[in-house]
Amino acid sequence: MxxxxxxxxxxxxxxxxxxxxxxxxxxxxxxxxxxxxxxxxxxxxxxxxxxxxxxxxxxxxxxxxxxxxxxxxxxxxxxxxxxxxxxFGLVFQNFNLFPQYTALQNVMLAGELLAKEQPGYKANKKRIHAELEQQARDLLAQMGLSDRADHYPHQLSGGQQQRVAIARALALHxxxxxxxxxxxxxxxxxxxxxxxxxxxxxxxxxxxxxxxxxxxxxxxxxxxxxxxxxxxxxxxxxxxxxxxxxxxxxxxxxxxxxxx
Amino acid sequence: MSTEFSVIIGRLVSAFTLNCELFCLTLLFALPLGLVIAFGSMSRFAPLRAAVKTFVWVIRGTPLMLQVIVIFLGPGLLGFQSPWPSNSSGRMMAAVAAFVINYACYFSEIYRGGIEAVPKGQTEAGQVLGMTRSQIFFKVTLLQVIKRILPPMGNEIITLVKDTSLANVISNKEIIMMAKEYSAKGLIWPLFSTAIFFLIFVGALTLLFGWLEKRLDYFR
CATH class of the missing domain: 3.40.50.300 (P-loop containing nucleotide triphosphate hydrolases)
Structure with missing residues (x-):
């Protein structure tokens, strides 16, 4: 099938x-x-x-x-x-990164919001956050952007922005x-x-x-x-x-x- | 002479607290109410949208001074029991009500402009990442809206500072009215000196807005 x-x-x-x-x-x-x-x-x-x-x-x-x-x-x-x-994940032509968040935060945001809806989030907050951050850093590394994790979108080139957007989409598996x-x-x-x-x-x-x-x-x-x-x-x-x-x-x- | 000077300044200061009070109460209620009106004017439900837009047209299309008078005297003239207590705090309440309605309508248009200026792709990016509508509004759109509306908001809020004087049409004893009592007695400097109060207030607001804009300078 x-x-x-x-x-x-x-x-x-x-x-x-x-x-x-x-x-x-x-x-x-x-x-x-x-x-x-x-x-x-x-x-x-x-x-x-x-x-x-x-x-x-x-x-x-x-x-x-x-x-x-x-x-x-x-x-x-x-x-x-x-x-x-x-x-489904979607990567847009115009990237559509969130300008007020760094590359790392862009990749993590949706995952964090979803985790907050799970029961038991409060008790494991620190561990979940650490896991999400590690995953986001790994994805950015995979995109060759380890050194850009703390940059805001306007500080990145178009190609870098698009790679952050791909990492953001991949983060939700x-x-x-x-x-x-x-x-x-x-x-x-x-x-x-x-x-x-x-x-x-x-x-x-x-x-x-x-x-x-x-x-x-x-x-x-x-x-x-x-x-x-x-x-x-x-x-x-x-x-x-x-x-x-x-x-x-x-x-x-x-x-x-x-x-x- | 010098005692007279300090007495007059003291009276002007205490009258100006009424302007400040009206300013603060108007912002307190009109800022959130404006957002509600903005959502109404962008509603997908056409009758609500039309009703809200008509209301905004009427409020923006008539003088604030007239609105203050109508809200204060209107209920009584229409044969209802006046909702305002017949003392100075009743007059102040009527002024606050009129100012809140008037400024909420202006703010709503600023909000609407700010919200509509955020690219649609931002909302769509949030949607495909599984965010709810409210998560998208609060986590993605809101800060971008705030950044965009700061300059027009600063403008409108500075106008509000000076508009507070209009409260004197229903005998709220604000600073201009107080100063005019002296000019009626032939003493003209208190009236001119009121400018300094407004200038200081507006100067502080200008600095505040400049600081806020700088704070949001880190993204584009």
Missing amino acids: ALLEVSGISKRFDSTEVLKDISLELEKGEAIAIIGSSGSGKTTLLRCLNFLETADTGCIKVGGETLWDAKLPHTQSESEIRKKRLH PDILCFDEPTSALDPELTGEVLRVLRELAANNTTMIIVTHEMSFARDVADRILFMDGGVVVEQGPAKEVIDHPKEERTRQFLAHYGN
Whole structure:
């Protein structure tokens, strides 16, 4: 059974149909890249998976459990959705770090708030805090940012900010980590350092969905590629196959812009 | 002459305590009430939003002096029992009520501007990290809002210092009214000297706000 099963997702904004009956499956440890031109619905799909947008139709299952179903209103209450969100992590194009917190605090904040809701938090406060801090420091070290733990976001470069954001998402141990054009706000030099982190995550079999415009990166790192256009998945398959030998004319046209 | 001078200054000081009292009470109630009104004006429930916006329009669209008079005399003129005791503290209560309503409306617009200026991505980042709405507001948004609203808040609060004089339209004996009693007797310097009281008060507030802004300078 696939870890993630998405079926029949549609979404319209006013008169524009942004997603048309999208279905996809993702195995544990698999990394898929979603490519396509702007406005093809890639970002909206990720936002639906993270419940930042509410799809009009469809169903989202993780590990066989129905997290969200357009036909089942009880899966859509705010408190239900809040818990289910934690199956997913999302890294934004614009990082969205909290400016008033240091890198370390950004990584720790959500974990601390969740720990506070657990029974027995007060008695073990110090130990829990120490554990969370150690975990956050380890994650920042993994991102190559040990010496930036006490810096505020505005004191970090874009690439460093994005790596803090990745550490922040990893801190909650999501089943599936989503990236929404993680390098689109970065210049080429900084793009490299973020892609390096993504390569490492893929090598460690992190389950990921990456919306990206970096074709060679997608080809090398993703197991599978989905090409979206006009709200539908036009073509999908093993990464190298889709990039090197696209079957659909529309895919070929799109990839031509990237010199493939 | 010198005893007369110190007596007059003493009276002006005690009259100015009424201005200070009105200032403090207005802030105490209007700052939180303004936040409630701000949430009302941003409500997803359209009728509430419309009602709140209309109310804010009426309050911001009419003179504070008129509002003080209406709140003090209105209930009686409409044939109700006046809610205000018929003594000096009753007049003060009416003034506080009018000031709180008026300033809460101005504050609400400042809050709304500050809240809407925080990028939506901040809320979304909190949401995908499993935070509740109130956790997002208090742990993520609030400090960013405070940082953004400090300059306009400083402005509005400085205006409030001087507006406290309007309380004298319902015979609250604040500093300008006290000083005018002397000018009616031909003694003009007490009236001019009131400026110094306001200048000192506003100067202290300016320093306070400058200090607060510096305190929040560590992030952007």
